[in-house]
Structure formats: C-alpha cells, structure tokens
Amino acid sequence: MNYFSPTHGIFAAAFGAVLLSACSQKPAPEQKEKPQDPAAEVTSPAADSKIFFDDFSYQSLSEMAENQWKARTETGHPGVAGARWSGDGISFLQDSEAPGNTLLRMTSSTDGSGENTQHTQFCHQRKYLSGTYAARVFFRDEPISGPDGDQIIETFYTISPLKADMDPDYSEMDFEYLANGGWGEPDNALFATSWETFKLDPFVQDNESSTRPGSFAGWHTLVLQAGEGKLRYFVDGEQFAEHSERVFPEEPMSINFNLWFTAEGLVDSTENRVYQQDIDWVYHSASQILSTEEVTSAVDALRADQVAFADTVPDWEPKLESPCGL
Known part of the structure; x- marks a missing residue:
C-alpha cells in the first residue's frame, strides 16, 4: 500500500472441476515454479488453475493463519509514530445483508497519541505478480465512535520489500481511500498508485x-489488471486509472489490506476515535486478465460450490520470505 502521498510525500462452469479437488479450508500442497517474466502477457483461457480466493469464513485469527495470512506486528512506518500494529484489530462477523456470509473487519483507533494508536494490517504470501487482483470492500467516511476528521487510509494493495533506497526492482500497486482527505486533497478521495521505487528519508518518490x-x-x-505491460484499476466495473509499463511490477508481491492514520492529519482531540473497514472476499488469477463481471462470476461459482478458500498459485523457487510490514 502506498505509505506516502502520491502528490507528496468465468467462467463459472470451468472452475468447478479444477477447484473442488484443490480447495479446502487449508492451502493446497506447495507447488514450485521459476519466477515469471514480469512483462509477460497473460492469457484468457476458459479455465485457470492458478487462482487465490478467500471468502474470509473464519471464526478466529489463528484459523485464518492456517491459510498463510499474517497480521502485522512490526512497529514503524507508516502512520503515527509509536503506534502499535497487531491482530487485535481483526475480527469476523456475520453479514447483516446476506445471512450465512462472514465478513472480515479491520478496526483501528487513536486518541492522538502514539502510545494509544492502534493500526491494523494483514498480508498473504509474497508470490503474486501479473494477472488480475480483486476484492470486495466496504469503506466508511466517519468513525464509528469519537470525533470525525482524522486522515484515515483504507486500502487494498500489493507490495514487495524495499531492499534499498530507490531499489529498481521494488513493486507496489495500491487502492487507497482517504475518507477525510489528505495528500493534497481537502476532502475524501480515492487514490490508485503504482510504484516504481522510493527513498524514505529524505522522501523521494517515483510512481x-x-x-x-x-x-x-x-x-x-x-479490480486491478496487471498484464500486457499495463496496469488498469477498476471500481465497480468502471475504469478508474491506467498506468504504464514503467511502473509494472518486477518483483513478486504479497496481497495486503491495512487501516492507518497519517501522522500529520490527526484532529486536535484526546478523545478516542475508532474507524473500521470491512472485506467480503479477495480474489487473484495469476494467468488471466478478467473484467469485473468475470471476476464476480468466478467468485459466485466458488461460493455456489461452497469453496471458502482456494490457493493454487505456485510458490516461487526458492520459496520467498513473506514479511508483513513496510
């Protein structure tokens, strides 16, 4: 996810046979393959065995961890200095609009001080590159309690570790919603940002x-399409942005969600404020470029077959470490 201000600092029938034997509440057996060419074109076959899907039908964080998710505990950038990151902000609840459906909820809070600020982030394995990424998320404009106005960042993104300042192989693609403005925007705004690289101190950006x-x-x-040397971002089926081959990902990334406060955008209050973001599902196809309608059809087919979790995207060889942090 973009930790900095960009201005500044399907085929339903085809899936069933492939997935039912490969999917369960636990990840598929590890598979290995050599890294892909990041600029390689992806195709659109009638079926695709390289998918990742999670319906977040869990009852606990430990159950979620069995499917290779990590909650961030590493302190530090971004957000409020001294803030705590932990799995305490992750919970599961029944969807009031769809009986039987479970949602994942992220909860973050602050009273304006670092020691009383809780940020939330969770990450999946670092093995994703080209293809289609998608998630169904619920953004909020206001806190569920406390005074409104903090610059809160609500996200869905992919990221690789930064190995060094201005690392030429760094990769990151972000959807970020700023419910109370920030980064040069006076009020709420949605950002789509694709990163070539950056330097943290002093901050230099290339995106x-x-x-x-x-x-x-x-x-x-x-929905984010990464293929044919282009990155295309969509919101509810409408194209939101297109970015060039210059910022196309070069390193495998983890899939992430987080909810955090900007250090410079807190309101002048010591009263506790609580913000939330909900996620219904996340989906990735490693070898298909899919429209929003095709993604929705694929997810509907998986749910109809009672597949709550599927992971048939091979690990890279050797298998990569998957940190959950900056």
Whole structure:
C-alpha cells in the first residue's frame, strides 16, 4: 500500500472441476515454479488453475493463519509514530445483508497519541505478480465512535520489500481511500498508485498516481489488471486509472489490506476515535486478465460450490520470505 502521498510525500462452469479437488479450508500442497517474466502477457483461457480466493469464513485469527495470512506486528512506518500494529484489530462477523456470509473487519483507533494508536494490517504470501487482483470492500467516511476528521487510509494493495533506497526492482500497486482527505486533497478521495521505487528519508518518490475526489463510502468491487505491460484499476466495473509499463511490477508481491492514520492529519482531540473497514472476499488469477463481471462470476461459482478458500498459485523457487510490514 502506498505509505506516502502520491502528490507528496468465468467462467463459472470451468472452475468447478479444477477447484473442488484443490480447495479446502487449508492451502493446497506447495507447488514450485521459476519466477515469471514480469512483462509477460497473460492469457484468457476458459479455465485457470492458478487462482487465490478467500471468502474470509473464519471464526478466529489463528484459523485464518492456517491459510498463510499474517497480521502485522512490526512497529514503524507508516502512520503515527509509536503506534502499535497487531491482530487485535481483526475480527469476523456475520453479514447483516446476506445471512450465512462472514465478513472480515479491520478496526483501528487513536486518541492522538502514539502510545494509544492502534493500526491494523494483514498480508498473504509474497508470490503474486501479473494477472488480475480483486476484492470486495466496504469503506466508511466517519468513525464509528469519537470525533470525525482524522486522515484515515483504507486500502487494498500489493507490495514487495524495499531492499534499498530507490531499489529498481521494488513493486507496489495500491487502492487507497482517504475518507477525510489528505495528500493534497481537502476532502475524501480515492487514490490508485503504482510504484516504481522510493527513498524514505529524505522522501523521494517515483510512481504514477490517479485520484478521484468524492465519497466512496459503502461496498465496492475493486479490480486491478496487471498484464500486457499495463496496469488498469477498476471500481465497480468502471475504469478508474491506467498506468504504464514503467511502473509494472518486477518483483513478486504479497496481497495486503491495512487501516492507518497519517501522522500529520490527526484532529486536535484526546478523545478516542475508532474507524473500521470491512472485506467480503479477495480474489487473484495469476494467468488471466478478467473484467469485473468475470471476476464476480468466478467468485459466485466458488461460493455456489461452497469453496471458502482456494490457493493454487505456485510458490516461487526458492520459496520467498513473506514479511508483513513496510
């Protein structure tokens, strides 16, 4: 996820036979393959065995960890200095609009001090590169308690570790919703940012970013297509942004969600404020470029077959470490 201001600092029938034998509440047996060419074109066959899907039908964080998810505990950038990161902000609840469906909820809070600020982030394995990424998320414009106005960042993104300042192989692709403005926006706005690289101190950025002001509160299906040397971002089926081959990912990335406060955008109050973001599902196809409609059809087919979790995306060889942090 973009830790800095961009301005500144399917085929339903085809899936069933492939997935039912490969999917369960536990990940598929580890598979190995050599890294892909990051600029390689992906195809659109009638079926695809290289998918990742999670319906977040869990009852506990430990159950979620069995499917290779990690909650961030590493302190530090981004956000409020001294803030705590932990799995305490991750919970599961029944969907009031769809009986039987479970949602994942991230909860972050602050009273304006570092020691009383809780940020939330969770990450999946670092093995994703080209293809289609998608998630159904619920953004909020206001806190569920406490005074409004903090610059809160609500996200869905992919990222690789930064090995050194201005690392030429760094990769990151972000959807970020700023419910109370920030980064040059006076009010709420959605950002899509693709990173070539950066330096933290002093901050130097190299990215392509697109912004749309206005409220995005409520449910949205976010889709990112990474193929043919282009990155295309979609919100509810409408193209939001297109970024060039210059910022196309070069290193395998982890899939992430997080919810955090900007250090410079807190309101002047010592009252505790609590913000939340919900996630219904996340989906990735490693070898297909899919439209929002095709993604939705694939997810519907998996759910109809009662597949709550599927991971048939091979690990890279050798298998990569998957840190959950910056």
